[in-house]
Amino acid sequence: MKSYFNGVVLSSFLGKFTSVRMVSKKGSAISFIEYKLLEKATDSFHESNILGEGGFGCVYKAKLDDNLHVAVKKLDCATQDAGREFENEVDLLSNIHHPNVVCLLGYSAHDDTRFIVYELMENRSLDIQLHGPSHGSALTWHMRMKIALDTARGLEYLHEHCNPAVIHRDLKSSNILLDSKFNAKLSDFGLAITDGSQNKNNLKLSGTLGYVAPEYLLDGKLTDKSDVYAFGVVLLELLLGRRPVEKLAPAQCQSIVTWAMPQLTDRSKLPNIVDPVIKSTMDLKHLYQVAAVAVLCVQPEPSYRPLITDVLHSLIPLVPVELGGTLRVAPSGPPADSTIPSGH
Template structure:
């Protein structure tokens, strides 16, 4: 006879052990999950540490970029007050000349802390920012044209080259930057020349991206004589505003005159207003050209350059050419050795050259 114990049940014992196994499995799963999470956390912390370390090293390398090519800013810090080291002063900092250990020279701009930002050529020393630039030995176009030499170092071909280089610089801002960048302060003093008279745009302190421009929020800025009429009157700023300013610079190169000339202590005259009626007159134009280049100018090229200038300074923005059209118009006029080509200009604006030709047909008819 089978023995019976009232306190024990076979099914109960089985359920008890099954419940214990399930409990142990849950605990084991919980332990494994915790271990995995702990491992992931440790790996994340390790990766963050590596990233932070690399970022710190990169930042340190950036701040120590002045060591490149043997330059040590520390060796001449504190000497910037010396006038002989001052190369110029822009709207956002003074520029100094520094000689590197290999005897090459660079331009160093000293910035306030509020203006410092991360960029390749920025060096930071004791909370003071320095931007290192290529030194431009021939200074700015304004000084060469309107300074003591009165443009004597700039022959006709060099002036064409400078105009082409400037147009190419604007073309990069207008056509190849995304979003489009409007310089907003193009003028002869912001066109710098290297030892070979290669022109480069400078002073982008007022530049804005076209997509972020809001005339209600952006303060009207620029330089009198170069500011486009629509921008001055209504605050409308587009890439055509830069084209207008380029047209004024082209007139400076062509005529050797300042954009605004003082007639009396209280009266001034705009170069655009004075020149516009004469630029399309074939008989008058050669007589108003800068005397420095008057005898060396090819009249055929003279009329073409004047036509480009007239189109650029049109009061109505839509009548002005794209800067790419200007580049294509100037390229064939510049000697090959100075950067020109034999490429026939193909303006993207329909009838661009016919417009220029018509200007002189009208001018000749009225002569």
Template structure:
């Protein structure tokens, strides 16, 4: 811009004729022997006021040209400034629109989970849209697969860089899905304890049901004991900590819930561990109200953890969970599964 202004001024100045052409006869630049000088002196003698008038007209013309150049340069400068300002404003509006659009895609998801957490504290759980779960789990790809339970699969859901969750998809016969889904949803809406898994939300999409839990970074006790590490990460202090956490969760269910609750499917795969290896009970699809020891209900549970009186007579009480807890303690101590397949040679050798 300044280069353009200086160029305009220089062009105008170059076009101005040299002022020395209009000097008087006493100028040292004039040649004494030149005919033009003699003629000029004669003309000057005849009309002494002619040269000042010409010089005054020339200065007025020069001032006009400089003024016009300044006006043109100022106009160009203002135009360039206005143009750059418009470009900057348009770019700023475009960037704000793009950021607002990107935030509009993320904020509903985060607001939804925040509202779910607030609802969970208030004893209620809100519904989630299926497309949010689909986006968070990358359309339930195998990369986000965490494990498989009795009624479905568990997937990792990434709603943001700092917000992770676990999504359980219920699969199987429609009646069983509906019953266990509603049962677990109802219980987790009522039960709130530091050693009970927290429910963030749920989703119903066609015939498929989803539950969204808090993320447990160290997965399940079963994966720690019988996975690739074979319990190497579990020190004795951590094993005692896990046992105490499970006992506290059962104590809350049996003695502090109204009415008392029997979990009915306590096992190592339903004991989840967070980043600090704090244990939380999960999978309440088979949980029932306690105090029904004189009633007969459908046999459910996992072989090896089921109490004998429930297995043989179908009588269920809170003692059934206590029996499963004892099996879980042995599993923690010796690192063996409650039921294992043994080869015939090994079985014969152990019998001998």
């Protein structure tokens, strides 16, 4: 595997550890990293090194030899579900290599605990950037569009270029990680499934409130359009700076989709609900275009939602060239004019 990670050739990094063959669909060899090494690298999993928390454990920042920083996900696998998610994630990520999917470096085990080692994403998650202490202040309009484009590219790879296709099943802002340059990468593949799995429609309902597509919630029907719905919710988070579900009262919650939908299609109301942080940095025409894409993605009827490829092509003209799109931004003044390809 010749893949670059923070300027280090991964093959030489992985060569330091015991390489063992795990059961994998394509028989990929995955590096096993000694538990003691991870224990030392995380200062015995000290709470000061916690980067985030998930359903089955925490993610820690770790410093390995050669001053290389990585992220270590610690999973309590005493339950069958946690063990299954660990195996699923390692199995899938060992065969997925894409600039917009987080890079798997290795794994470890100790008693009932399992560990997955990834590249470190310095700017943590989109969720933390948008809803944490900074409230999105580091994310300009163009940076948010870049993150949306990167996320779409990662999803397109899963849906269109993996064989069999992969449905992420838990796309959300906390599973979109950002590196030092705010390049976005999809993470957390514990719930992901391959399209065509025999038990696809008999899966235990999983996902996160606010991101789960209505047809999956109501009928258990899961397709790549379920990921497109979740992407639409993330796009709304980027536009509005709001969480996907907000508490109105102790027993009352409101989804961002229900709240925003009537205003997203009203050009006079839309600018008033945009995240105040980006109001002065955006081109109104581009705002209307992105809102139209978001509206299509969160349609209740999956057949009305676009394919992620269509979404990708509609976002490329809105992202500056230096951030991975095709938009040429004038040295001063508002962004140059651009249009969404017809038919979306």
